[in-house]
Amino acid sequence: MKYWLMKTEPNEFSIDDLQRVGVEMWDGVRNYQVRNMMRNEMMVGDSVLVYHSNAGEETGIAGTAKICRKAYPDPTQFDPESAHPDPKSDPQNPRWLCVDVEFIQKFKRILTLKEIKSDPNLLDYKLVQKGNRLSVIPTTKKQFDYILRLAKTL
DNA sequence: GCCAACGTTGGC
DNA sequence: GCCAACGTTGGC
Numbered sequence: 383m384k385y386w387l388m389k390t391e392p393n394e395f396s397i398d399d400l401q402r403v404g405v406e407m408w409d410g411v412r413n414y415q416v417r418n419m420m421r422n423e424m425m426v427g428d429s430v431l432v433y434h435s436n437a438g439e440e441t442g443i444a445g446t447a448k449i450c451r452k453a454y455p456d457p458t459q460f461d462p463e464s465a466h467p468d469p470k471s472d473p474q475n476p477r478w479l480c481v482d483v484e485f486i487q488k489f490k491r492i493l494t495l496k497e498i499k500s501d502p503n504l505l506d507y508k509l510v511q512k513g514n515r516l517s518v519i520p521t522t523k524k525q526f527d528y529i530l531r532l533a534k535t536l
Numbered sequence: 537g538c539c540a541a542c543g544t545t546g547g548c
Numbered sequence: 549g550c551c552a553a554c555g556t557t558g559g560c
Contacts, residue, residue, distance in 0.1 A: 412556095
């Protein structure tokens with residue numbers, strides 16, 4: 383069982399949207415490192431922190447979800463109408479993958495990036511370290527459990 | 537809108 | 549394989 387943080391822009395797709403639909407195809411990943419993590423390490427049942435990025439004061443962790451389908455070819459790469467079509471991807475050997483994510487809970491409020499950054503227990507979390515721009519961030523059980531405990535105090 | 541910190545592309 | 553140019557992410 384592994385733990386992840388997955389970023390989304392809430393004006394595109396928020397925790398509320400995930401709660402409403404229940405299960406969502408997490409498409410649009412166009413980064414090889416992230417693809418490899420999804421392909422090699424992400425398993426059904428893994429736990430996910432849902433992170434709202436580019437959201438001003440509301441930037442931070444919004445709730446939790448779990449992986450409910452393992453990596454499969456991202457259909458949006460072949461759709462010229464999609465946000466990120468990839469004409470170089472071969473349908474016989476698709477370049478990009480996606481997973482399905484299932485809503486678990488929405489936090490009472492956002493656990494803000496500010497709070498995460500100022501918490502001495504999370505100094506070594508990849509989320510707050512310099513240079514990280516990946517949309518999926520490996521998270522330890524310890525970090526996940528700690529963040530859940532924080533969320534309960536919100 | 538700015539900019540740091542990447543990743544990708546393509547010429548050589 | 550190197551590297552300049554360019555594109556993207558995402559915090560601020």
